[in-house]
Amino acid sequence: MDAFRVIIRGKFDHLDEAGRAALAAKGGDLMFSEAGTFTHDVNVTAFTFRCQVPARADDDEKAAKARATEALHAHGLPCRDLDYGVTDMRAVRVRRKKR
Numbered sequence: 001m002d003a004f005r006v007i008i009r010g011k012f013d014h015l016d017e018a019g020r021a022a023l024a025a026k027g028g029d030l031m032f033s034e035a036g037t038f039t040h041d042v043n044v045t046a047f048t049f050r051c052q053v054p055a056r057a058d059d060d061e062k063a064a065k066a067r068a069t070e071a072l073h074a075h076g077l078p079c080r081d082l083d084y085g086v087t088d089m090r091a092v093r094v095r096r097k098k099r
Helices: 017-026 061-074
Strands: 003-012 037-040 046-054 079-088
Touching (some): 003 061, 017 037, 061 079
Antiparallel strands (some): 003 046, 003 079, 037 046
16 A cells, blocks of 8 residues: 555644534544544543555655645644654555464
8 A cells, every 4th residue: 555644633722603503413433544543532632643645756744744644634623732643654564374
C-alpha cells in the first residue's frame, strides 16, 4: 500500500453548538480515509483524527503531515495543540505464518 497513515491528536478550540452538531453527523468511525475521521472524548474537547494520505514517490513524513493537516482543516472545526503520528505504509512489512 503506497500511503501514509497519519493520526492527529488535539483539542477543539471553543467548539460551538453548530460545530458539535457537524461533528456528531460525521460519526465516530475508526477507519483511515483520505477525508479523515474523528473520534473524541465524551466532553467533545479532545479528539483523534485519522487520515490516510496517498504516497507519491518523493513524499516524506513532512509532506504527509502537511496534507493530513489540510484534510483536518477542511472539516472547518477549530482546533489546537496538535500532535502527529505518521506511519509510512510502504515501509511496513507483514510477516505471514507458514503452515
